[in-house]
Amino acid sequence: MKRSNAQKLKDALEEDIINGRLLPGDKLDHDALAEKYNVSRTPIREAVQQLVVSGLVIVKPKKGTFVAKVGFDQLIEMFEVMAELEGMCGRLAARRIQPSELERLRTALERCEDRDVMSDPDEYYYENEEFHSCIYDASHNGFLASEARQLKQRLKPYRRLQLQARNRVSNSAAEHRRIYDAIASGNELEAERALKEHVLIQGTRFSDFVSQIRKFGHATPATA
């Protein structure tokens, strides 16, 4: 299919933000972008507006548009909601998952537990996504899945930097195992609880991380 410049632009900027090439607080100058991508302000404008809606950028009227710098408190709030959505996915998945889906989930689980994968944060990050994505789909609530993915997207710029916490990967993998068992055995409440906690721990880790930064004052966010 044919994608407009505005769409490509939006994706490109989104990528840049998520991958840390654009940092929270950075300015998005329309004219500069127009020149960089050789397009007029129109598609830039549209792309930016979409990003505003998605929450990744904000505009300060008459000041310019900037990569959203989500406040610490709001970040916690967002993790709280993310945990609830993931928990819900888990609960529904435990009830509704199909054999083929369970198979896919098990594969994802095993990849997460692979020694080679666990030793490479980027690799693990990817397999982790797959694991959670399986659960979204297995909830058999497409709307929920899309909301969860959207919120996760919005949190990405902040999540990447806490996978490096000490032991986080091996703990995460262990939690996956418990989540898988609960879903496989149809234990709705346990699946919900385990997933909720799994996400909330991320939030906690994250807030630890932020405290560290504030205390020692370096380690630019989102810089791998």
Next chain:
Amino acid sequence: MKRSNAQKLKDALEEDIINGRLLPGDKLDHDALAEKYNVSRTPIREAVQQLVVSGLVIVKPKKGTFVAKVGFDQLIEMFEVMAELEGMCGRLAARRIQPSELERLRTALERCEDRDVMSDPDEYYYENEEFHSCIYDASHNGFLASEARQLKQRLKPYRRLQLQARNRVSNSAAEHRRIYDAIASGNELEAERALKEHVLIQGTRFSDFVSQIRKFGHATPATA
């Protein structure tokens, strides 16, 4: 503050959709709107794009843009998520509500139970909103509150038509009482449960209603 035409347009269209002046499936012709509101296609375009993101309208490429006709299944999915979000608000509210907020909630509750209010669906609809809005705020999670409001907005075109179900108003008011008691007494789980159910019942009523329509084939949706 100064609002752009595009913003006003967006609000106007949103209103029209929510209040049933524009029905699901109706076409939004850019040129027609441009003429009607005496603006160029540019602000129309922007307004429409925002509505697309919010899910109220969809564009069929090269066919035109239309008021979203949410499928029955997706509607159920949306109610499921709405119930979860409301339940979460209730749970958090039961834990975090402040005296002044509880006061406001009690006032809202009493309004909902007022005989005059209960006899007027529009009136009740309004007070019902206030009641739920109190709970959103009392969750002390601004992000959650805004997500809940947004989803509620998206469901509005479909909710209004099920308040007319037999006894729905008095049942709803009774449920409010139980919700209030749970929150007031700090019973998190009961608050969550009661609110979830309260919303899910709406979904059920709604699906009953749709079945009716399908069987007897009239009663245009969103026609008060």
Next chain:
DNA sequence: GATAAATCTGATGTATACATCATTAGCCTT
């Protein structure tokens, strides 16, 4: 009468020019 090519039309995306408004920077007055 059916099918395929040509054309028409409407929808969409983009460029560009312009208008407006707020903030900033600079200048003037006191």
Next chain:
DNA sequence: AAGGCTAATGATGTATACATCAGATTTATC
């Protein structure tokens, strides 16, 4: 030097013209 007025700048919103593309329609041909 402080206050405040004014011009300059930059951000934003809008109008308009144009380009393109896909679906719909017509026409031509068999």
